[in-house]
Amino acid sequence: MTTPVLDVRGLAFAYPDGHQALFGVDLHVHQGERVALLGPNGAGKTTLVLHLNGILGGGAGTVHVSGLPVEKKNLQEVRRRVGIVFQDPDDQLFMGSVRADVGFGPANLGLKGAELDRRVAAALEQVGMAEYADRPPHHLSFGQRRRVAVATVLAMEPEILVLDEPSSNLDPASRRELADILRSLDVTVLMVTHDLPYALELCSRAVVLSDGQVVADAPTLEVLTDDDLMATHRLELPWGFDPRRIGSLPR
């Protein structure tokens, strides 16, 4: 098998206050996969995500991104390869215009001039926000800001896109539009979410994290129909949603 895009082995981490968040996590994500990372609040999902690009570290275990170990001397390249879209777009959009915000990452990578413009235009095109390039981000609607936040990361041409709660606070139409965008991208995706129907719709594989450990790693439909697993780890489907009655799953 080829080198996984994401290779996490035996990852353990305790916060400085002594709270242990991860207890030996193993996770592999291969090229082109879309994987959902599920788990109740406080399971350690965000802690895991912050290890993927070296924001957190120093505990036991290793993280490799396409074979490159996440360590201090590689941080710049690791952060190019792993694109994290945070939950609140206001945390991610801080420049005066959409264009400047989307250009922020590539400019930090040293891109300039025509190549920078090309990256920005391509990323905005991918999320359907090209005509908003000159608007200040805080004048956009929440759904538009979430899409621009995705573009800010796509502009770095990452190998894996990590999304923290991509569907939270979106109205159903924006939620569906974002799903269409994510499906249209030719990129590996790791999606942290509580939105189980969304995980089923977009990701063929799901990993369940609970109390800092991986407790399940299986096709999403299998995970969502395993009632014991679901109940043990505080995962619940929305009322009226029955994954067994969905005839065919979208790819």
Next chain:
Amino acid sequence: MGAGHGHRLHYHGHSRVHRAPAHLKLLALLGFVLLAVAVPPGWWAAYPVLLAVLLGVVLLARVPLGYLARRMWIEVPFLVFAVLLPFVATGPRVEVGFLSLSEPGLVAAGGLAAKGTLGVLASLTMAATTEPADVLRGLRRLRMPDLLVQIMSFMLRYLDVVTADLARMTTSMRSRGCDPRSPRHWPTLARSMGALFIRSYERGERVHLAMLSRGYDGELPR
């Protein structure tokens, strides 16, 4: 949700003053304020001259005087202080009606009020004719340390977010039967200010994380 516009002091226009380079305007403002502050006590004739120059610039910029006047309220605390001066200062006193006022106090109050008014009016004119982003560009051209310019640009960006946070907090206080304006509820208001500070601080951390994730190394791209 982020609908506010971050330039409440700006008056849209295309006059020569609007189009002048921001760094020149900054230097002119600084020079003007220093000049006003440096006027020695008793040189009353200097103030009308300075005011005339300033009004000339305002006319040239075609910013309505009423627009600036309404925003002058920010000066009120200084004026209150100036009014108090003749009562509390020492030295020879003059009788005005039944009041006994200090002469040096009167002179100082007059100077303070005149200098303050000129400074505030000049700054407002600058703000009315220059977009905040241009002010930042101007500061950068004047070799202001990059870190300070970055801090100011983040303040501009997040001012609306923080005021929206505050508005939501006061709305939720009102919904639970607490009137933030009544002095009886000031302790609650103070605590919510503390909470707002923590929230903003934590947001700052999250923004920093998001920046690091995109390869930020201490310098913003121009």
